[in-house]
Amino acid sequence: MGSELGLTADSKPQADYSPISIWWAVWGSFWTVAVALGMAYLIKRRDTPLLRIRSLGLSLSAIALLHLYFTAVQFGSMYGALMPGDAQYWIMGTYLPCGMALFHGSNSYFLHVAKLQKRFAPYETRRVDPAAYSKRKPGLISLFRRLDYTTRVVVLVVIAMAIQIFLTVLMWVISRKFHRSWGIPGTEVYGSEMAQKTEQGRGWEWWPGVFSQVFWAWIVAPIILWRSRNIHDTQGWRVQTIACAIAGLPGTPMWLIALYVPGMEPVNKYLIPPQWLCFSILAIEICTVFIPCWEVMRHQSLRQETLDAIAQWEKRTKGNNADDKSLGSTATMVDSMLSGWKSTNGSVKTNSSARESILNMSALEYVLDRNPTPLQKFSALNDFSGENVAFLTSVTEWKAVIPPALRGVTEKDDSSKESIRACFNQALFIYAEFISVHHAEFPVNISSHDLKKLDSIFEEPARILFGNGGSADTDPATPFNKSTFDFDARPSPIYSEFSQSSVSAIKERAQYWGEVPAAFDATVFDDAEKSIKYLVLTNTWPKFIRSQRRISVDSAETLRSTTELV
Structure with a gap:
């Protein structure tokens, strides 16, 4: 079997300009421009009511990290043979899990906003403990609970990212597959340069990244999916959350199947293993960038329709x-x-x-x-x-x-x-x-x-x-221009x-x-x-x-x- 980028021991150490590689490179370039324009549109229209309520900072940061991985994969079949042996390992171990952590952190924002908004609905107000302030206790946990929700999410996401990066670095340090001067004896790989690169593209060193994908896609996402089942908003936010949760499920299993099942070799000639993860990223970007763009346009259309109706009524x-x-x-x-x-x-x-x-x-x-x-x-x-x-x-x-x-x-x-x-x-x-x-x-x-x-x-x-x-430090007159x-x-x-x-x-x-x-x-x-x-x-x-x-x-x-x- 080949490696993460489809390399084999027989691959030549040169760029591949086959029609398939060119197609993926062109597609990656086109989609990158489209996503960049969509993100710019959302930032420009951030004052729109349906975007003001969202945590664009978290969600667009997640999209940026995920798209770095997406772009690397699209050009992987073309330049994979020229990349350093451990480059694919670092890309898989950092961009993808950190992007997923940020994305699901921003997704949880939807559930929290829906929960807080219930207090404005008749007969749905939250109970308040009048002695809440008298019950504050010292300590890190109490301090953490008093932080605003975005800060808490960022703290938890940073901790998850730090653990992932630590495990990725640890696997790289202890395995002699990536270097021969230190590490655990017996983990070395031998053979030609391409044979070594092929072995570096798979193995137990990759399992922290695999576990991270399983955790976010198969544990966190279904929980968010279940908790959002009774929410029916007018902004497409629930649809986005459900679609992203479902789209993320098949990515990791299909990536593992493509990487380790011999029967997938004919498919891997046209679709390298990480492309299966990119399909999930593609769905996430559509739901996080382009659906909100469409919702903004629909909102502007409905607003203009209302203004026209008012003008006609007054006339x-x-x-x-x-x-x-x-x-x-x-x-x-x-x-x-x-x-x-x-x-x-x-x-x-x-x-x-x-x-x-x-x-x-x-x-x-x-x-x-x-x-x-x-x-x-x-x-x-x-x-x-x-x-x-x-x-x-x-x-x-x-x-x-x-x-x-x-x-x-x-x-x-x-x-x-x-x-x-x-x-x-x-x-x-x-x-x-x-x-x-x-x-x-x-x-x-x-x-x-x-x-x-x-x-x-x-x-x-x-x-x-x-x-x-x-x-x-916040200026009350311009609280958003920090x-x-x-x-x-x-x-x-x-x-x-x-x-x-x-x-x-x-x-x-x-x-x-x-x-x-x-x-x-x-x-x-x-x-x-x-x-x-x-x-x-x-x-x-x-x-x-x-x-x-x-x-x-x-x-x-x-x-x-x-x-x-x-």
């Missing part, structure tokens, strides 16, 4: 008494949507008048005022943007209890000052839970100008009440098991008793509320409408089938 409703008529039409359409569509049109595009009546701010505000629960549940469990709707409903509840003194309707006396303080504390909790880059799990996406204005009012009281909660290679356009969720519980727990047992800032008034959240409403209107709202239509169509088809059977 159609101009005129005398048009506002009253359009409001009544909007209310009717929304009530019909929430109770089950009277129409069975499955696409937002099929009914122009209905689309224009429902895809507008009036319809969204009607739902937020009358019955926000379905939208809030959808945004949290399916769109992973539950913080936006939760913020809007919290601000609405806060505005309903604003005291007259804060509105300037009455004079401020001692009793009204207490009411203003209570109102400020409620607003402070909204700020800490949804806006603060130091305390919020999922900070809502508002402009730096609006964020700076709210920080000037609430940040100091929030730090007094909840602690620092984040790095002091480095030039920062993929995440907003701070990642706070993943520590204690961090968010501080806001929830303290909310139940403490209040801010300092001086209420003079800039605090009834309009403090108006700009942020307007910005988030527009974001929900152009992002979550059209997806919600489509999901409601789809549910209605499925229900109608089920009812029709049942009627026909009866």
Whole structure:
């Protein structure tokens, strides 16, 4: 049998320019350019809501390492005979397992985001231990658990990579197959130069890499696959995770079969053994790079469709008494949507008048005022943007209890000052839970100008009440510009098991008793509320409408089938 790159004792120490080798080299070059363009597109569009929630830094770093291995294999059949004898060993023992470790670390991010978003869904809130902070214990384990989730993943991945590299170096050191001056006696290989290279391409020295592949593909991936079975998101994230987990399963077994089963020799002439691993990498790159690119394009198309529908609706409703008529039409359409569509049109595009009546701010505000629960549940469990709707409903509840003194309707006396303080504390909790880059799990996406204005009012009281909660080196106005290679356009969720519980727990047992800032008034959240409403209107709202239509169509088809059977 041949080696990792298909070498045999009869191979000549020269480049192979056969049609098969040229084909793989051309294919590798083409695919490298495509992947690079896809990654550049994702980095450029990282502000898109569906990319902001992802850990692009981890996933694209994983893709970079995996693609280094992929490229080396594509050119392996052409230049394999000229490579140093242990080059293939180092490529297999470093790029591939380290890339897989990073990739599955980024994949676990999906499960964690889905878990955290449940707190924004009605009846799905997490239980919080008010004494969580009093139970902190010293030690490395406690310190590790208090780290944010991304840092914890990076730490675990680095440990796994360090173990893999250590074992790879250890096998290389103790085996005389790669060098004759030291190592375990009896592990030497003899013969011609190509015979030695052939033996170096297989053997027990490779088993740390094999074990690593089995661990990530056959243990970690199925666990992630099982845990994601009940998650149904609108961003293609679950599909990506499932596809990558399944695609990684056959790679290692087929690689071993191709390397050690004599019957695979005819196949190996056209498909060297590591190409089977490259098929898994190919699927991973499609799901991690190109599916998100397609999702971004689809999001932009849906957003433009929504803006066009709004423009058509505004144009159609101009005129005398048009506002009253359009409001009544909007209310009717929304009530019909929430109770089950009277129409069975499955696409937002099929009914122009209905689309224009429902895809507008009036319809969204009607739902937020009358019955926000379905939208809030959808945004949290399916769109992973539950913080936006939760913020809007919290601000609405806060505005309903604003005291007259804060509105300037009455004079401020001692009793009204207490009411203003209570109102400020409620607003402070909204700020800490949804806006603060130091305390919020999922900070809502508002402009730096609006964020700076709210920080000037609430940040100091929030730090007094909840602690620092984040790095002091972060500029509150531009929290995402810490480095030039920062993929995440907003701070990642706070993943520590204690961090968010501080806001929830303290909310139940403490209040801010300092001086209420003079800039605090009834309009403090108006700009942020307007910005988030527009974001929900152009992002979550059209997806919600489509999901409601789809549910209605499925229900109608089920009812029709049942009627026909009866």
